[in-house]
Amino acid sequence: MAPDWPLVATTTMLLTLTVLMSSACSPGASRAKGDELQQLRNEYVELQHEEEVLTAEVPLAKDSDPYLVVDLPNRSLELKARGRSLRHFGILEATVVSGGEVRTSVWSLIDRHPLEEVERPKIAPGAGEQAAAEAAKNALWGPFRMPADYDLICEGGNAVEVRALPSETSRSAIIRWITSAHRRSANWYRRWRAGKAEQRYSVELWLAENDSQLLFWSLPKKMKILVLRGSAGS
Amino acid sequence: MSGFGFRSRRHLFDRDNLKAWILRGLLGSAVLILIFVPLLYFMTRPKEAPPAVLPPEVAKLDLKDLRTQIGALQGKVRKLAERRNRLFPPGPVILVDTAVNQIYMVRGPRVLVQDKCSTGSGLELTDTGGNRSWTFETPRGYFKVLGKVTDPVWIRPDWAFIEEGEAIPKDRAKREVPDVLGDYALAFGDGYFIHGTLYTRMLGSSVTHGCIRVDDESLKKIYQTAQHGTPIWIY
Numbered sequence: 316m317a318p319d320w321p322l323v324a325t326t327t328m329l330l331t332l333t334v335l336m337s338s339a340c341s342p343g344a345s346r347a348k349g350d351e352l353q354q355l356r357n358e359y360v361e362l363q364h365e366e367e368v369l370t371a372e373v374p375l376a377k378d379s380d381p382y383l384v385v386d387l388p389n390r391s392l393e394l395k396a397r398g399r400s401l402r403h404f405g406i407l408e409a410t411v412v413s414g415g416e417v418r419t420s421v422w423s424l425i426d427r428h429p430l431e432e433v434e435r436p437k438i439a440p441g442a443g444e445q446a447a448a449e450a451a452k453n454a455l456w457g458p459f460r461m462p463a464d465y466d467l468i469c470e471g472g473n474a475v476e477v478r479a480l481p482s483e484t485s486r487s488a489i490i491r492w493i494t495s496a497h498r499r500s501a502n503w504y505r506r507w508r509a510g511k512a513e514q515r516y517s518v519e520l521w522l523a524e525n526d527s528q529l530l531f532w533s534l535p536k537k538m539k540i541l542v543l544r545g546s547a548g549s
Numbered sequence: 550m551s552g553f554g555f556r557s558r559r560h561l562f563d564r565d566n567l568k569a570w571i572l573r574g575l576l577g578s579a580v581l582i583l584i585f586v587p588l589l590y591f592m593t594r595p596k597e598a599p600p601a602v603l604p605p606e607v608a609k610l611d612l613k614d615l616r617t618q619i620g621a622l623q624g625k626v627r628k629l630a631e632r633r634n635r636l637f638p639p640g641p642v643i644l645v646d647t648a649v650n651q652i653y654m655v656r657g658p659r660v661l662v663q664d665k666c667s668t669g670s671g672l673e674l675t676d677t678g679g680n681r682s683w684t685f686e687t688p689r690g691y692f693k694v695l696g697k698v699t700d701p702v703w704i705r706p707d708w709a710f711i712e713e714g715e716a717i718p719k720d721r722a723k724r725e726v727p728d729v730l731g732d733y734a735l736a737f738g739d740g741y742f743i744h745g746t747l748y749t750r751m752l753g754s755s756v757t758h759g760c761i762r763v764d765d766e767s768l769k770k771i772y773q774t775a776q777h778g779t780p781i782w783i784y
Contacts (some may be wrong), residue, residue: 456671510628
């Protein structure tokens with residue numbers, strides 16, 4: 316029986332086409348697999364971080380005192396009480412200045428040290444409550460009067476150094492750049508003058524100016540600070 | 550004048566010399582700008598967050614293992630989050646945001662009361678002798694309702710007399726002032742209260758001596774809902 320040549324030719328062509336198509340598609344398929352793997356890895360890392368945060372936070376949230384969560388990898392700062400967020404700030408930049416890699420740990424705030432003292436408005440004896448109310452009404456006091464650059468000194472020689480950059484909405488871009496450059500240079504000079512840091516661990520956080528002032532305004536005198544792991548390049 | 554020494558003023562400012570000085574000045578400034586601007590830029594440029602480094606143990610996992618591990622982690626995270634969320638009191642809670650002078654009473658996710666309030670003015674008063682001083686600030690942190698009073702009477706402290714320029718009385722009765730703290734007051738320690746006010750126009754401003762002043766209507770709701778021990782967070 317003679318082979319059905321047209322049928323053989325068609326089958327061969329179809330097979331070749333299938334092989335060609337599958338070979339053409341295989342890099343895409345492996346790429347898709349690679350993308351999925353990467354996505355899952357990222358999800359895994361995020362979940363691991365979330366687990367680490369929650370594991371460290373639950374013991375703090377058992378206490379009624381407010382606490383501060385400094386999340387170096389996610390660059391966020393949160394004032395919380397019993398697990399509920401009271402205030403949330405974004406960290407523009409975070410650097411571990413001394414001590415190398417910071418492990419997730421709880422620091423106890425013992426003092427706040429503003430780099431420039433802020434003078435409180437005063438009322439004279441005999442000025443009367445109405446005068447005091449008038450002075451207050453003229454907005455002599457508020458978060459905007461708080462220091463923007465300060466150190467949160469913690470037990471065991473650790474410190475969180477909060478520094479401010481001009482807020483995005485304030486002034487023009489060029490003025491913001493000049494102000495930022497000035498503040499960074501001043502900070503760099505201050506650090507250079509101070510020489511070797513005494514702190515065991517020192518974390519430098521750059522916040523927007525209004526955030527930095529609002530944080531200072533909101534902090535109780537003593538509190539726990541949960542610092543979530545980060546390295547020198549955080 | 551020959552030799553080295555001072556050149557005559559005329560020589561210093563003659564046309565060619567002046568041109569040379571200006572040229573040198575411009576050249577010097579350009580060199581300084583060329584050196585310092587890039588230096589300042591590199592010194593002060595914003596630092597990008599470093600890319601996340603994949604832990605080696607994660608890099609070893611294949612798709613199947615990753616999916617299993619992620620499922621387990623999601624379960625752990627959910628449980629931990631539930632555990633943390635349960636730590637927030639289920640009953641009524643008072644929150645005071647001093648930055649915007651707002652008071653909230655919440656129960657779980659529900660907001661029962663939200664209104665303007667007045668908090669500490671931040672002013673400092675020193676007596677004439679300079680021996681004693683007071684800072685009129687609302688304290689921050691965690692407190693709880695320690696006492697509930699109806700028709701509270703204000704016992705004027707020493708600073709209230711000093712502020713008004715009056716002599717401090719020895720007789721306690723002379724310190725008592727009724728009808729200035731509103732209908733209700735909630736004590737939260739160290740002489741601080743959440744109370745009513747005559748100065749309703751000042752609500753929303755930082756004007757008090759440290760106490761938290763609230764409008765009559767909101768105060769009534771807060772007073773009726775709060776119990777001894779109701780948590781207060783001031784921030």
